Amino acid sequence: MTERTTTETADVGEPRRRGPYRKSRLVRRRILDAALEVFAQSGYRTGSVREIAARVGMSEAGLLHHFPSKSALLAAVLAHRDALAAERVDRDTDDGLVALARLVGLARADADRPRVVELYCVISAEATAPDHPAHAFFVDRYARLRARIADSFERVRAAGQLRDGVDPQRAAAQMMAVWDGLQLQWLLDRSSVDVAAELADHVQRHLRVPLPRA
Template sequence: MDGSRARGPRGPYAKTESTRGVILDAALDVFAESGYRSGSLRTVAERVGMSEAGLLHHFPSKSALLAAVLERRDEQTREQFPFDPVHGAELLRSFIRLAEYNASTPGVVELFCTLAAEATSPEHPAHGYFAERYESTRKITLTALRQLADSGQLRPGISPETASRGTIALMDGLQIQWLLDRTSVDMAADLGSYFNTLVERPL
């Protein structure tokens, strides 16, 4: 193998990608702290030590920045947790681990809950993202539950279709309840308890 190909991008492109990454991390922090509507491009630019005009060179609008922030957050999540629907039990375990991780990032959880509610409006800049995200999550959850059913690991009478929708509803609902009272809600434990009502053997 040519060693030069394994080193990844270099020069101006690498610098641009690095700068974009720094901006996205700062934007996630700002939006998590202040919300999307109140978090300003100027604040994001100040966090990374550049002008607002310089930031707009990388992201032409606030909505474009938000879309990139959401996609980056998803990429980071996929890197940490395997969401492989072919192995149903492992996918459910990944959801539990994700819920546990989310408890360490309350600002991000609040941002996502707020944006998901606001994005029900077709005019919201994140509408397409959340519509696609919910559909994708439902599909991989349904595939995982069907795999469990086919392998005899799903309890009799459990509908994969209904359980897939119930899983997403529970994950979202637990996040809201946890944001309101973090001392009485354990998202990971409650999600695990629900999954154990679906499967023959405890996860």
């Protein structure tokens, strides 16, 4: 499979339009793709608007017409990526077991999107500094993900599918920690670990029933 970026499906579900509006959307997609590459490779602080603009063949002023600042551009890349991931995981299910399986499926899909994984690893590490423009984003993102995963474990428990003694809140925090650690090992050596398989094994240890594949 070819590598996919965060922005390739940006027009899915949108009405097909022509003229300046559609041209502007396509330009924004190209900018977001280039920004993802630059930020993933160099981090936010080192990656420059000039380099991003050069990759899409435009001036810095032209790029800033679409995104008024470097921090706004970073926010757009991160928010769009998360919106696509949430759509994949949350669609049409109240079944906690299915929701957990879809998270594992997302980890499996990320194997074909190393630039996206790199972006999150690099930027989240930088964003531990309180003055980083993505600091609040990642604080909120981890809080939302913990709550979402804990809710899935709660629903699994309500269905009688969770092992005795498993606390959904702690299970959610542990799942996120395992996922992040596996991704870092994988980025350092792609042959060292199968992120999705190990994550599925970790989740399975909390369950009374088999985790489905999604």
